Amino acid sequence: MKQVAFGLLGSRLDQSIDDANRWQTWRPSVAICQHEDLLIDQFELIYDAAMARLANGVADDIRSVSPETEVRLHELTFQDPWDFEEVYGGLHAFASAYAFRPESERYLVNITTGTHVQQICLFLLAESGHIPGRLLQASPPRRQQEGQGTYRIIDLDLSRYDQLAARFALEQQESLSFLKSGIQTRNAAFNSLIEQIERVAINSRAPLLITGPTGAGKSQLARRVFELKQQRRQLAGRFVEVNCATLRGDQAMSALFGHEKGAYTGATTKRDGLLRAADGGMLFLDEIGELGLDEQAMLLRAIEEKRFFAVGADREVASDFQLIAGTNRDLQRAVDEGRFREDLLARINLWTFCLPGLAERREDIAPNLEYELTQFSAKTGQVVRMNKEATQRFLQFAETEAAAWRANFRDLNAAVTRMATLAAGGRISIDLVEEEIKRLQTQWRPCVVNQRGRSLHGLVDESQLDNFDRVQLEEVVRVCRQCKTISDAGRKLFAVSRTLKAKPNDADRLRKYLARFDLTWEALNS
Structure with a gap:
């Protein structure tokens, strides 16, 4: 994993007496990049505007001793670096705006440099999870010795500090309440689920898959996740929502990926597409299981590489969006039936949350x-x-x-x-x-008969049915109307008994049952 270090430029410790002798002076921001057993891939160095020259010099020296380290400078000026409120507010804003990717990066927080107040604030931000990293403390070499000195990586437990822990808990509760639209829900399992979603939403940009029955609130939750990340300045773009069940044929490709003028009959103007519209923001693909296989293949590449071709284009376009996918279907079953790509499912189900009805x-x-x-x-x-x-x-x-x-x-x-x-x-x-x-x-109430006692979809006379048969038939009709195929309906209706058969033929069993009432699958789903 990529290792990223955060640190404040030291106004005294990172200085040298003169430029010629700077390599004989222990400078912690440079020294931590000299250790053979501590590879820093990226250094986020925060500096005061008055120390711009020093910051650039230290950055050049880090690059010379560690060419693989990318140094990124961030100007952040404090009127009083000993003012706790000002310093914490500034560093908190910096951390909130930073795009953390803990699924692919590890973070270290260097607390060697800066005023004591700045070090304390970095400590608090690390322990509260605003900077999801461990603390790094560097020490100079022994007297009359040269070299990079030593370092320690520190994990600290802040849970025993009740007031601080309470402050962080309150902030989390506010986030949880926000995700629930301020509704004080009482279901323990649902509250636990929302707590997991809150932690993932704040700390990850990986795709989220939200499953659950129609009307369970997938769309509303996706929008609240976007608004929470937007509040924390983790996303700057738009929230783009599309119901994939409404996308059909050539229009599906065009709607998602855009098209060039003249790409097909009727394409009189250029269209950017929904993935481009979500650049820098969030794309919510509801009912993702309804996408065609061609659209799924292009979507997979767009998720992994952040690039794709519009319809009729010969040049790629880029879009960096976070994806939330929603579905009320069993995507693994869709994979088994060849209706959904296995590689796409593997890519979007890193974080899967099932909303209860x-x-x-x-x-x-x-x-x-x-x-x-x-x-x-x-x-x-x-x-x-x-x-x-x-x-x-x-x-x-x-x-x-x-x-x-x-x-x-x-x-x-x-x-x-x-x-x-x-x-x-x-x-x-x-x-x-x-x-x-x-x-x-x-x-x-399942609708089996009309006002004249005749079936709406068949030839069943309710007056000729025992109450037992009527109730059973109502349930069978309900399941049939919810399923796309007779095999799917049969699997649900015979879920237990089918396991006792060597070769279960669910569709045939269901057809024979319906035939008892002069009903057919085609009539029920016409």
Whole structure:
């Protein structure tokens, strides 16, 4: 891994009595690059504007003793280098703006030079994770000896300092609350998941893969991750979101990668494409599993090399973006079925987070109900509230198994929107709640028959079905409508029994079951 060192130029220690004798003087910023067992690939050297000449001289000397070290100078001037507030604020801003890549780089923080206040501030920034590195302390050679001296790499535990630890914990809590849109969620597993996402989002630019059912909040979370990184000045570009399910045929390539004028019929002007639009920012590809194999191949190269060809172009273009991919599908199964590239999946699933559906975190319905009401008021300018009895009745239904929440938060948002729209005088009454509960129950009930007792997609007479067969058939129809192929539906419906068969034929079993009711797969999915 690449090793990067951070350090402050020493106004005294990095000086020499005269230029001719500078190699007989121990200068820590130069000396740490002279150790054979400590390779510094990149040195981020911070200096005061008044010491620009010294900074350039030290940088030249580092390059001469360690040609493999890239020295990058950063001007950062303090009116009073002993003022803790000023120094910490300046170094904190520098660290927040720096693009750390801990997945491919290791970091060292040189605390040998600078005032004691500056050294303390570097220590705090390292221990809080703002600079994700270890401390480096250099020492001069013994008296009357020449050479580069010695060094130590130090790992320190700051957890015993309660007030400092509390300050850092508060900052993390603020980030977690931000990712959750300020909703005080109660589900322990979800809160733990968000905490992991927060740590990764701040410390990595690697792709993130967010999975979960439709309506679980993948798009909203991706945008909040972008806004969090933007707050910390880790991203300067735009947030670009695209639903890959809407991209089809030649238009998919053009939309993603752009095209040249005349690249194909109808291409009357040049188009940059969404990957170019996300340069310096974040690209969120929702439903990435819907991309075609050609688009997947080009996307893989764009992720790995940050370069790609627009349609009809003979010259590459560059775009440095962070990728978040979303899907509600099993991408590994798609790989097995030849519908998704294995190398692309390997590249995007370094960090994979699965968002649970609303039915899996029912204890979070109450705070999200309040959030949805607040959002409705903000969008419409109408203050709408629920009285105590109405709230209790809604939660009594919503938090039990009777509520399916098939579309997850989209169902909850729609329910709140309907009740708030119909609320007389801005008050949602218990009568409105009862109406909404009936509406949701009807919406979630599998539709097998129409008003005349005939199947919407077949020839089933409900009056001729036992209750047992009706309930079973409703579930089969529901699963069939959610799956793209009859084999996929069969695998889900016979998940247990199929493991007992040497050669399970899920599609054939399902066709025979449907035939009992004069139903066909094609009729159900027409």
